[in-house]
Amino acid sequence: MTEIQASGSRARTRQSIVDAAIEVLARNPAAPLGEVAAAANVGRTTLHRYFAERADLTAALRAEAVDRLCQATERARIADGTGATAIRRLCQEYFDLGDVLSLIFNQQLLLTDADWQQAAEGDAAFGEMVERGHRDGTIDPELPATWIQSLIWSQLYAGWSYIGDQCVSRHEALRLILRSIEGAVSVR
Amino acid sequence: MTEIQASGSRARTRQSIVDAAIEVLARNPAAPLGEVAAAANVGRTTLHRYFAERADLTAALRAEAVDRLCQATERARIADGTGATAIRRLCQEYFDLGDVLSLIFNQQLLLTDADWQQAAEGDAAFGEMVERGHRDGTIDPELPATWIQSLIWSQLYAGWSYIGDQCVSRHEALRLILRSIEGAVSVR
DNA sequence: CTATTTTGGAACATCAGTGTTCCACTATGG
DNA sequence: CCATAGTGGAACACTGATGTTCCAAAATAG
Incomplete structure (x- = not known):
């Protein structure tokens, strides 16, 4: 402490x-x-x-993760442009989080709801982005914001694993991720 | 032993x-x-x-996982129909694996390449399915089979987590998964 | 150059999970 | 009903990670 x-x-x-x-x-x-x-x-x-204690270290890690997450979210300016382009920017920024990504996803670095709110300036900002996408026709209205969030995280994680498993450049992995997410999210 | x-x-x-x-x-x-x-x-x-030993148990688990994976793959009849419909059936079958899914994905139940080949009757069968999709225009040719495999697993895992995190029925989660994967995979 | 801060090695007690042994208890099927 | 296969509790030694203490060496500041 x-x-x-x-x-x-x-x-x-x-x-x-x-x-x-x-x-x-x-x-x-x-x-x-x-x-x-x-x-x-x-x-x-x-x-x-x-x-x-170990717990003190993991607490520090959580703080660090939330901090970097915040910065990434800010850089993505998710309030600008269409829903789809905002999501695209967000994914690009999150992708650069690298190991932090694995930590958050893979592990019991369980971020609390409070952490998430802080990270995304409240689910409000993220939800608002998705709803904007629903309205402007760039995001499938069938998909709720919470699901899209799950989607993004799992895809990013998959992408990072893919770099290790297959022998692929970060750039190529990011391309695949963005293409897949765009497809998954867009209106059919 | x-x-x-x-x-x-x-x-x-x-x-x-x-x-x-x-x-x-x-x-x-x-x-x-x-x-x-x-x-x-x-x-x-x-x-x-x-x-x-613990290792003996995990070995048994691996065998069990491979076995169930095999059965699921067979049930999906991935050689039939268009690439997209085959993938859809495969996802449905894999979804029902439930905890086995988490075990394989989440954990170091690291299935060897040999295991995977056994499970999918060789990557051949999976790759063949994807290529069929590339040809028949139901799967985006930009996406390699290996990536689609990563995609499927990460999405299924995301779906199962989603059931726990949000309060959603299995059926609804499966619906979201299928819709997202179909979108991610289909030609734009 | 000295005083102070910062570091790292070594040694130690503690603890939880592991794997083993032994024995007494339940089923079960002949 | 009796022999046997199968079970589970208790006790044990062993291991690796943890967290602490102490002291001497190195880095830094003054």
Whole structure:
């Protein structure tokens, strides 16, 4: 619980640990903390100095994930343009989240409803985007906003896995994702 | 490794354990074996009698998963009809796999390539179905078979999660899945 | 160069899951 | 009803992850 603050050096070490944790835990949510420490080029002791318990680390990860999610959502300007183009931009931004994507999706990094609201400036913004799409005829009215959200996440995750499984460039994977989502979402 | 055989009673107990394991491990891949035993209404001792090590149990699960996957694939008759209708039937069948779905997707139940080939009578059958769709104009030629496979799995998984997260009937979830996949896959 | 901060290694107690053994208990079918 | 297959509880040793403490080395600031 107790957060150590500032001092430049501390902040850097802390961030290094968080970044390493994202990378390691994205691949294996049950990885021992020693692995995280190693990945961060830090002693296990040091890791525990910053995050006393495992729960403290995962809490920090959740905060970091929500933060990056917020930034991505803002960059996507989901209030602009047609519903479909907004979704397209959102997917592009989310795609760049990389490991954070896996963490959120794959794992029990269970974001609470409150987290989601914060991330998307409230489900309101996302729901509004979808409804706009329903009205302007670029999004299938049969598909509720919540489902489209599930859709986007699962597709993005599939895309990232695809890069690893098959031997495909990020760019190609993103192309497939966007094409598929557009098709899934658009009016028939 | 040593498999105990037959005798009616044994077979029943064994199956009960396997079924329980599917249910429990689908929700939490790291669940202790005691939980599996409890879910199977069986003592932990008995579980170990049938599956000496955890690895033995997961091996059995893999076999069971491959088996059910095979049956589902056969029922779908993916060699019949247009590419799109075949995919639709396949999705319907896979959807009914339920927890097995989560096990395969969510978890490191990593099916080997050999498993997949067995399950789909070789990637050949699946690839053939997709190519048929490319030719008959019901499947977007831009999307390779491997991607469509990723797509299907991720969507099915999303659908099952959706049932839990939102409060939606299986039927409604399946409807959304089929509609989305059809849209994602069809020619634009 | 000193004082302070920050670090990492080593050693330790603790804990939960695992896998084993042993024995007594229930069924079940001959 | 009796022999046997099947079960489950209790106890145990073992393992790997966790979290703590202590101290000496390294980095940084003054």
